[in-house]
Amino acid sequence: MLEITTNHYLVLGFILFAIGLVGLVVRRNLIVVLMSIELMLNSVNLNLIAFSHQLADLAGQVFAVFTITVAAGEAAVGLGILLALYRLRGTTEIDVPSELRG
């Protein structure tokens, strides 16, 4: 029987973070980009809680609770910006020729 250790959680967290990072860079749909950001923040939560358990220290869990709260705020702001842009351009794709050169 395989025992689940902190390392397993860390690897899982890293994989989730990498998926989020790739999604954010590769995908062009804003909703998917928002989901990728959430995924990255949640991978951090996994890390924090795994460490908190390993170290028997509550601070990590407190940190995770704050992260969840901030992630909710971030999603709200992101959706607000997305909505304003959708009203102007009628699409949620980032690729549409834009006025800013980059």
Place this chain on the structure above:
Amino acid sequence: MPAFDLREFLLLAPEILLAIGGLALLLAGSVGRGVPGRVAASLSLFFLVATALLVLTVEEVGPEPRLILGSSFVLDGFARFFKLVILAGTALTVLISVRFVDDGAYRAGEYHALLLLATTGMMFMVGGFNLVSIWIALELMALSSYILAGYFKRETRSNEAALKYFVLGALSSAILLYGASLLYGATGELRLDLLAAALPEAMVTGRLLVPTGWLMLSVGLLFKVAAVPFHVWTPDVYVGAPTPVTAYLAAASKTASFAILVRIFVQGLPTLLPDWQIVIAAVASVTMIWGNLAALTQTNVKRMLAYSSIAHAGYVLLGLLAASVIGLWSVAFYLLAYTFITLGAFAMVVVLERREYAGEEVSDYAGLARRAPWLAAAMLVFLLALTGIPPTGGFVGKVYLFAAAVEAGWTWVAVIGVLTSAISLYYYFSIAVQMYLKESTRDTPEPLGSPALTAAIATCVVATLVLGLFPGPFIEFAQAAGLPLP
């Protein structure tokens, strides 16, 4: 757990007052037809001044830093100095926003509310002593800034700026947070001083966690100060955002981010000093080189100032690189001077700017010296200061930054700084050439001032010159902002 004294909340009175001010404006702005722009701006200024007075009176700063509220925050000279600089920068931003917010047919209440809330975040951030409180304060600042960048919600350009800022900002926050979680895992500490104490042992046991952790943390912080190669968001966001917001991002936001970068590196990661010095040296060099080279080809003044602000981030990094007493106070002094210089330069952009973003080209400054000699003279002062020519605060600040780097043995980085400053003369003075040597045409926009704008520009000119001519008391003020060095 350290003792938790409710009376310590009183020591946070400045931040609490500012947050109440922001929320009150938000509430007032959403009732009925909202508050008129001028009323909102006056209230906003009132809260900023009252907060600054509270910072000066309530926060007792002794020779020893004082940790409050379960060591989430620290009261020291460093935090106090940067809180005052940030408040000054925000107050000037409010002054240059008045006409813009009136013009825009958008609600003024929420604009000022967001400005005050972002400033609250910055004040908490520079006083943060714990990775959790620092991160939440940083997010308060960032989330408010994203919305401010998109404040002209019916203009595509402003919206795209907000979007770009949001996506890349969220990415950097996530990277920073991931780094913080790894450092927590390696050391078991979130408090900066305990983290620093636990690092040497953690470097032996958590060989992979510590380097990955601090590198990711640094990437997140360097993104916030817009250092190359984490600067890609800066030009677009600075150009697309409403100009007063751009000024705010370039001045207050950058100052706060630098403050926390310095605090985390000096107080949280002193063990890794030789490692992060190499990273900072590399980042500072490419930032100074790329920021100045890219600015050379710009014809849009906002975009040019965006690259200039990137280049200035490189100069400020020199002080951190030195990691010496003089290095740290020269960072503080330079950020003080830079706040006034950059806000003044952006205030000039506001003067010439019209709806549909006209008046942002370098050629729009043609013949300004004839039409508005005082404004042209003010712009000249800012250009001299940005280049680092006496008798301005920009010169004094740069001299000390370069001196600190040389003293600490980083001569080659300082040499890059001096050479790139010489390059910057070319693009800053293309504006001066337009103002003094070119004739205006019929299409050139007329400067359009307002009493508030004039007051802001006058303050910035006076501050820039005073910092250059009589730097003594301000250097002492900056020296009081020193951090204990490893």
